[in-house]
Amino acid sequence: MNTRKAFTLLEVLISVVVLAIGLVGAVAIFPAVIDLQRRAQDAVIGTAAASSAEAQINAALVENESVVWLDRDEWDALYGSTNFDYLDQFPPVDVLTRDRGISVRDFRTPSGGPPQVTLDFLWEADWEWQFVDALGELQASGDLVLGGGDSYRRVNPNNSVTELPTYRLDLASRLLPDASTTADPRYVYDIVVRRADSGVGSPPRGDRRRYEKRLPLSRLDEVPVQIAIFTRRIDRGIRVPAGVSLRDSLTGASGVAARDRRFPLAVSVDDLANAIPNGKGNDPEVVYSHPLEVQLTSESFGQTDPLTNVYDLFNPNQIRIRQRPIERETVAEVLSKVGQMFVDNQGVVRTVTGITTRAIDGEETDLLIIDPPFSTDNTEVFRQIIFTPQVPVGVRVVTTR
Numbered sequence: 001m002n003t004r005k006a007f008t009l010l011e012v013l014i015s016v017v018v019l020a021i022g023l024v025g026a027v028a029i030f031p032a033v034i035d036l037q038r039r040a041q042d043a044v045i046g047t048a049a050a051s052s053a054e055a056q057i058n059a060a061l062v063e064n065e066s067v068v069w070l071d072r073d074e075w076d077a078l079y080g081s082t083n084f085d086y087l088d089q090f091p092p093v094d095v096l097t098r099d100r101g102i103s104v105r106d107f108r109t110p111s112g113g114p115p116q117v118t119l120d121f122l123w124e125a126d127w128e129w130q131f132v133d134a135l136g137e138l139q140a141s142g143d144l145v146l147g148g149g150d151s152y153r154r155v156n157p158n159n160s161v162t163e164l165p166t167y168r169l170d171l172a173s174r175l176l177p178d179a180s181t182t183a184d185p186r187y188v189y190d191i192v193v194r195r196a197d198s199g200v201g202s203p204p205r206g207d208r209r210r211y212e213k214r215l216p217l218s219r220l221d222e223v224p225v226q227i228a229i230f231t232r233r234i235d236r237g238i239r240v241p242a243g244v245s246l247r248d249s250l251t252g253a254s255g256v257a258a259r260d261r262r263f264p265l266a267v268s269v270d271d272l273a274n275a276i277p278n279g280k281g282n283d284p285e286v287v288y289s290h291p292l293e294v295q296l297t298s299e300s301f302g303q304t305d306p307l308t309n310v311y312d313l314f315n316p317n318q319i320r321i322r323q324r325p326i327e328r329e330t331v332a333e334v335l336s337k338v339g340q341m342f343v344d345n346q347g348v349v350r351t352v353t354g355i356t357t358r359a360i361d362g363e364e365t366d367l368l369i370i371d372p373p374f375s376t377d378n379t380e381v382f383r384q385i386i387f388t389p390q391v392p393v394g395v396r397v398v399t400t401r
Contacts, residue, residue, distance in 0.1 A: 046187065049187040049231050049394065050392075050393060051396070053394075054396040054398060056174075056178075057189075057398060061091060061169075062093050064092065067091070067095060068088065069089075092146055093227075093400050095148075095149075095165060097225050097401075098152055098220075099147070099149035099150070100149070100152040101128075102124055102149075102194065103120055103195035104120075105118045114217065114218065118204055119197075119215070119223065120209070120212050121195055121196065121211075121212075121213075122345055123193070123386045125290075125291055125292060125386055126324070129149040130149045130150045131148045132148030134146075142170075142171035142263060142288040144169040144191065145167075145168055146168075147165050175188055175250065185234060185264070186233060187233055187393065190290050191227050192386050193226065193227050196223070196347060197223075198223060200223050201213035209380070225399075228291070230291055231394045232265060232391075234246075234250070235266070235278065235390075238262045239278055241260050252281065258281060261280065261282060262280060262281060263281055263288050265289035265389070266286040266287065269287050270285075271325055271326060271327045272290075272292055272324060272326050273326050273331050273334050275390055290388075292331075294322075294384070296320070296383055297319065297320055301315075301374055302367050304356075309376065311373055311375070311376065313358070314370050315360075315365065334387065336368060338355065339351065341394075342386060350371065350374075351370065352368045352370055353370065
């Protein structure tokens with residue numbers, strides 16, 4: 001009689017366990033593969049979106065002469081005349097070029113001399129214009145209001161009107177792809193501005209801040225304005241009500257109720273670096289997520305090779321936070337992401353390419369590997385960085401003139 005050998009129950013159980021372990025390992029790979037695919041997609045499509053944002057900024061702000069200093073009704077109310085010889089029409093970026101508050105640390109009129117300004121060339125992340133609550137508008141609606149500051153000059157030689165007009169770069173116009181397509185928006189861009197050092201002016205005499213420049217107020221328009229453009233992917237976790245498009249939900253268009261409005265990207269009102277998924281536009285606990293800034297210290301910089309002048313390491317915990325509601329620990333988490341980008345006060349875009357660990361004061365500390373590296377740890381040269389709470393897919397810097 002022939003007998004056939006069969007697997008025992010124990011052998012079957014062992015095989016099932018081995019198979020399960022293999023399947024668990026295989027399944028664990030899928031999230032990593034999906035994440036890599038998403039990163040690759042963002043690298044390609046996101047780069048195109050960042051280039052599109054740069055093109056839109058140039059077309060809307062730099063090349064488009066659409067802002068008039070005073071409209072006809074204002075002019076007639078002020079002067080009772082229809083003489084428009086002095087009426088100016090200029091590109092929207094000129095409301096920034098003509099604003100005497102951007103990157104200005106000091107304004108004074110010396111005895112017997114013309115008014116002077118001292119420029120520090122720092123980014124204006126707070127959007128604090130003199131006559132307009134631009135930061136409040138940005139946080140509440142996502143709309144960006146340019147202008148509304150005090151100009152360096154008068155409208156014409158015969159009057160004292162110096163309040164600049166405003167130009168609204170609303171959220172709907174900053175969504176990509178734009179409304180001319182039927183596709184849902186996937187990206188949104190935001191900007192921060194500063195004045196760039198072009199050699200105009202001279203260092204203040206007797207002042208320790210030798211990196212600053214002092215010049216007559218009348219020459220302020222000779223100093224170019226620089227625009228940093230941050231393009232980010234819209235929050236994937238946004239839930240849109242039935243019958244409402246994503247674009248309408250983000251912009252509040254087509255009669256979308258306030259409760260159904262969503263921010264493309266939201267942060268906590270108590271910590272502007274803390275991202276909030278599916279942020280509602282009517283929630284008092286969240287605001288629109290916009291670029292932030294922190295000051296650097298000498299401990300912010302690190303070196304892989306101490307024998308060189310290359311500072312390719314960055315300590316995200318060694319920063320100085322000013323008055324805005326940001327937690328240092330949250331900022332460190334936001335910056336400590338591979339792919340994160342920030343712009344320094346020289347207008348250079350730097351990217352976090354990796355994270356390494358170094359012993360500092362006897363403690364193991366995570367340091368960010370950045371590219372390109374800083375050329376010095378001198379905080380008179382590198383004093384400030386601008387970044388976004390969510391990792392951008394692209395950053396562009398445009399110098400207006």
